[in-house]
Amino acid sequence: MVLEHDRVLAVSPAARVAGIRPGMRRGGALMLMPDARLVERNPAREAEALDAVALAMLQFTPQVALLEEATLLLDIGASLRLFGGIRALCVRVQASLRALGFSGALSCAPTARAAWLLARSGAVRIAHDPGPGAGARSSARAGRRCGRVLRMATLERRLDRLPVALLPPARPYMSWFEGIGCDTLGELRRLPRPGLQRRCGRELLDMLDAAYGLCPELFEWVTPPEQFRARLELFDRIEQAELLLAGAHHLVLQLVGWLCARQLAVERFTLLMEHERGRVAMPPTALEVALAEPSWRDEHLVRLLKERLARQELPAPVIGLGLEARQVREMAPPSESLFPEPGGSEEDRMRMLELLVARLGPENVLQALPQADYRPEVANEWVPVQEGRGGARMDARLPPDVGSLPRPSWLLAKPIALLMRNHRPFYGSPLKVASTPERIEAGWWSETQTRDYFIAEGQDHTLYWIYRERIVGAGEDAEPRWYLHGLFG
């Protein structure tokens, strides 16, 4: 239940079942439902929530305005084509509203004030189920059940049926309107204009004209801030990192709106997890996400965060989340090609790699970086794929006669010392040497290797790469030792 000046303002569905209605006094409500949770209305947090929604809505259109009575206005005239029509756009606006944790009444109309009126009429109807957030209702010029009107004639018919009380300037004169039997906007318009202006003021007529498209409208559009920094207070102490994802999604949606409005793409961002201020103050845990390819799409950012959060361990319960865009660059929209490649674009490839790195860790997603060295272990170097070396440079590091070197596909991480049976190396079965030796002797500057490599064949005809230490310590261990070092895949 949300209270304002000891009057019930909004109630949850459970409270409504108990019979509590908006407008009741605190005492009456408590009598009907003694264990109700009462929350005082907090205008600052409502304004904060509305700002957050406005920021997120910037991804649909650059022209977003805050209007009176917790209403947001989006000018979508230029966005229709990009988002695939009015229906698709409405669905997306609703979806991102839901993801932000708010419910709203959406309506759209050819004039801004008419859209506002339709949304307000819808909001009054559904006012009794506020969002789980601060209780802000947001409406937009774009449609829930309460109305999507696209043509002027339909709009006039719809507007004529709306109650007069929706117009804020008309509210002080409601008793007079009731007295003369003027309930709807249609009846209001039929009243003589000079008389109406004298009694109720210029403002009412202006608003009426704006709604019916008879006079132009001016708005103060929301301007996105220079730096992006958003904060979110969680409703509970959260101890598992995965559960933070829903909160992080809110922030990412705001980030995406900000990026779209400023035509930027994010390269690096930080998710700050604030801990409880207990006896020991603990600095917030930072989760830094660096992107190989700058992005401005929320699905990709959320998927990355999900994988990173799954690996994160929290030192203490989290009570707040913050998101900061650390590094941004100009947005470069992809150019669509007429014949798409079967393998997807380079961005798709980068996105897949990023996702793999996010879950498996950078040390487990490797690419080859052959080194110019004779020693097989040193030559076979693999580096994390994100170190970003050019492919051509890597291929150029190969020896020119790579085809003439007998190298096994699988190189054992650590050579296995082989048993000797009847003066033959033994690995499952006696090994038969099938090639002349290849002598590798290098590395006096770090790790000396003096080895003779052979290809050997087991009794089941598997090929092995074995070597013999050529220089062994003098003394009791003078026998040459054999090692298994690779398998020919």
Add this chain to the structure above:
Amino acid sequence: MNCSPNPGVSPLAAPEALHPSLWRASQLARSGTRCVDTGHAALSTQLPGGGWPVGTLVELLQQQPGIGEMRLLRPALQACAERRIVLLQPPHPPQALALAALGLAPSQLLWLRTSRSADALWAAEQVLRSGSCGALLFWANHTRGESLRRLHLAAQAGETLFFMLRPLIAAQDASPAPLRLGLRPAAGGMQIDFVKRRGPQRDAPLFLPLDLPITSSLVQRHAFVDRTIATPAGARHLQPQLVQ
């Protein structure tokens, strides 16, 4: 009768003419997907569609790694090498030089290591769904049937060549893979058992000669005389054991 292309012939006489997915038990099926040539003519004629099917789970069952599986797959991997080739959880570290000798450039290789099998399955699914890789080779030891089915479905979404290398013991278990081959090493090549294919049952293994991809003078071309070991009786009593 309308669907038969030739009204004079009963559809039962040639059911394969009715629909591309129909075939007789004595025939090889025609593949519904694109196939990549195996590069080995003897093997290609034994496979439905005449090659490795893309976007399908193909199981290769082997006793141990390192018996020539990369040489077997070399022509097919070369054919799709303009896109990346992902090695997921290989049994040993792959050697870039050897793979380059097989014709796979180091810049096209991606080696994924995972600590848990759930991560490996997840990574395989991500690679298959993204569709931006040419081939995925996945070494898995214990995989449950529903995971295989899930991977098979994920593979169907794209055009990635998908091989799963599993231990030979898994041949006894059921699998949704339409093509399962058992690999065994043989002198100078490899024996291939057809565990499952869309075609007639074949019990006799297929011998496939596989050369080492090197033109070096190191490899001796002449045959060896297999001398008897001096004391065979002693060796027989000992339990053969792996040396760690």
